[in-house]
Amino acid sequence: MQADASPSGHHLVELKGISKRYGDLLANDRIDLAIEPGEIHALLGENGAGKSTLVKILYGVIEPTEGEILWEGRPVAIGSPVEARALGIGMVFQHFSLFDELTVAENIAVALSDDWSLATVRSRLGDISRAYGLALEPDRAVWTLSAGERQRIEIVRCLLQNPRLLILDEPTSVLTPQEAEHLFVTLDKLSADGCSILYISHKLEEVRRLCRRATILRAGRVVGTIDPRARSAREIAALMVGNEVGEVRSGTPHVPQGEMLRVADLTMAPGGLHGQALKHINLVASAGEIVGIAGVAGNGQSELFAALSGERLADRADAIAIAGKGCGTVGVDGRRRLGAAFVPEERLGHAAAPTHRLSENTLISHAAAEVSHSGFILVNAAKRLAGAIVKSFDVRTPEADPQARKLSGGNLQKFVIGREIIRRPRLLIVDQPTWGVDAGAARLIRQALVDLASEGSAVVVVSQDLDELFEVADRMAVIHQGELSALKPINEWTKEAVGLEMLGVSQSQGAAHAV
Numbered sequence: 001m002q003a004d005a006s007p008s009g010h011h012l013v014e015l016k017g018i019s020k021r022y023g024d025l026l027a028n029d030r031i032d033l034a035i036e037p038g039e040i041h042a043l044l045g046e047n048g049a050g051k052s053t054l055v056k057i058l059y060g061v062i063e064p065t066e067g068e069i070l071w072e073g074r075p076v077a078i079g080s081p082v083e084a085r086a087l088g089i090g091m092v093f094q095h096f097s098l099f100d101e102l103t104v105a106e107n108i109a110v111a112l113s114d115d116w117s118l119a120t121v122r123s124r125l126g127d128i129s130r131a132y133g134l135a136l137e138p139d140r141a142v143w144t145l146s147a148g149e150r151q152r153i154e155i156v157r158c159l160l161q162n163p164r165l166l167i168l169d170e171p172t173s174v175l176t177p178q179e180a181e182h183l184f185v186t187l188d189k190l191s192a193d194g195c196s197i198l199y200i201s202h203k204l205e206e207v208r209r210l211c212r213r214a215t216i217l218r219a220g221r222v223v224g225t226i227d228p229r230a231r232s233a234r235e236i237a238a239l240m241v242g243n244e245v246g247e248v249r250s251g252t253p254h255v256p257q258g259e260m261l262r263v264a265d266l267t268m269a270p271g272g273l274h275g276q277a278l279k280h281i282n283l284v285a286s287a288g289e290i291v292g293i294a295g296v297a298g299n300g301q302s303e304l305f306a307a308l309s310g311e312r313l314a315d316r317a318d319a320i321a322i323a324g325k326g327c328g329t330v331g332v333d334g335r336r337r338l339g340a341a342f343v344p345e346e347r348l349g350h351a352a353a354p355t356h357r358l359s360e361n362t363l364i365s366h367a368a369a370e371v372s373h374s375g376f377i378l379v380n381a382a383k384r385l386a387g388a389i390v391k392s393f394d395v396r397t398p399e400a401d402p403q404a405r406k407l408s409g410g411n412l413q414k415f416v417i418g419r420e421i422i423r424r425p426r427l428l429i430v431d432q433p434t435w436g437v438d439a440g441a442a443r444l445i446r447q448a449l450v451d452l453a454s455e456g457s458a459v460v461v462v463s464q465d466l467d468e469l470f471e472v473a474d475r476m477a478v479i480h481q482g483e484l485s486a487l488k489p490i491n492e493w494t495k496e497a498v499g500l501e502m503l504g505v506s507q508s509q510g511a512a513h514a515v
């Protein structure tokens with residue numbers, strides 16, 4: 001990665017008039033964008049603005065309908081990721097593609113061409129790790145690593161191919177604040193060495209920390225290229241959505257009423273080979289309050305969600321009670337009948353069936369009265385329900401009643417959350433409610449959670465986003481290695497105290513305190 005001061009006077013890459021059409025929808029509409037050598041350039045825009053479409057075009061995953069890409073002034077056709085990498089473009093996706101059972105070095109070697117021996121990978125990995133502060137042990141199995149370490153593997157894998165442009169899609173969404181800061185230092189160093197970075201993020205503060213130029217997309221078009229440091233986060237948000245993003249109103253103060261969820265000494269063996277066991281979990285959520293569960297990913301959140309929703313059953317009925325009824329040994333449908341609703345972390349495949357239309361996707365949780373009768377699906381009722389969800393939760397769709405896979409990530413998230421909230425469940429359990437959604441949509445979702453609790457439901461929010469929990473939760477606990485800390489009113493927590501619990505430096509471990 002040479003500091004290449006564009007000797008020819010050309011931009012490193014220039015997109016000219018790039019459009020991508022899906023039926024009637026222009027996902028990218030005549031986009032012009034230039035990236036200079038060594039620049040960290042942000043790509044901003046609300047959900048569905050066209051960011052993923054644009055970077056997939058640049059990385060050769062999808063073909064533009066129109067437009068031209070110039071690489072150092074020369075027109076190029078990027079027909080596949082292999083061709084993108086040959087030019088010098090690397091991409092770190094949001095979802096990692098690593099083999100859990102293989103070591104760090106093996107994972108890198110399998111992704112590279114046959115010319116790379118394991119020995120070469122190990123020695124180059126050492127060089128790159130040292131040069132960019134990306135500490136990695138080549139012989140560690142991937143399943144033992146944190147999300148931050150996994151991301152480092154993906155970055156190192158790109159760097160081994162000497163990229164001139166690195167594309168990162170929301171890289172900090174899986175990182176702790178400390179890991180994120182570490183990543184920023186690495187990116188600054190890469191940029192100083194002449195590698196350009198195209199950085200997609202919904203977090204304006206980090207964009208202002210890293211970038212001097214940001215291109216903002218709205219509805220497929222460029223609405224401006226700005227210096228994010230010269231504008232306030234509020235101004236940038238306004239450019240993205242066309243109006244200002246407000247604060248979440250707290251509404252009526254939440255007054256906990258009857259107990260809706262009680263978890264009593266829940267212990268569960270790990271689900272898979274590398275899962276996390278749950279250890280003596282005690283938890284109570286009452287009607288009219290939001291209980292937050294904080295923690296770094298991989299500390300038992302998915303296992304807790306699976307146990308609460310009934311995807312995995314406890315060995316005692318009284319380990320979990322919903323509305324006073326022991327249901328630890330009852331499955332998801334039985335718990336739904338008790339008035340509970342669940343939103344899992346993984347939207348496509350788990351919370352929504354990708355190739356089914358939104359109306360069909362309402363059946364996943366609304367199978368009962370509203371949309372089916374004597375085993376028949378009431379097609380029009382399902383369509384009306386999908387339409388109501390789309391309207392109330394501002395879901396932007398490319399066409400009427402599209403397949404779920406055609407929605408942008410954030411819009412699908414709004415649909416899935418809306419589908420559950422619109423049922424007015426007595427108990428809602430949601431895992432990572434605003435993962436990947438833009439500031440406007442995050443506000444809408446948080447507001448809906450707060451309003452649901454104000455109307456008397458119990459809400460449990462599992463989230464890695466501490467700011468989110470401090471904004472919406474009435475009480476909060478931290479999960480670490482399958483154990484839950486004390487559940488305390490939110491105003492008795494500080495960020496430092498949460499950070500210590502996340503690291504397992506507990507001041508108030510345990511079962512006895514958790515209720």
Ligand SMILES: Nc1ncnc2c1ncn2[C@@H]1O[C@H](COP(=O)(O)OP(=O)(O)OP(=O)(O)O)[C@@H](O)[C@H]1O
Nearest residue numbers: 022027047048049050051052053406407408409410
């Ligand atoms: N395969 C597809 N068929 C039809 N429409 C699609 C398809 N893929 C994306 N779209 C539409 O293109 C538009 C842009 O989507 P894109 O995924 O690029 O947005 P984004 O800015 O990355 O959003 P997010 O922040 O939610 O990930 C959206 O309206 C989306 O519904």
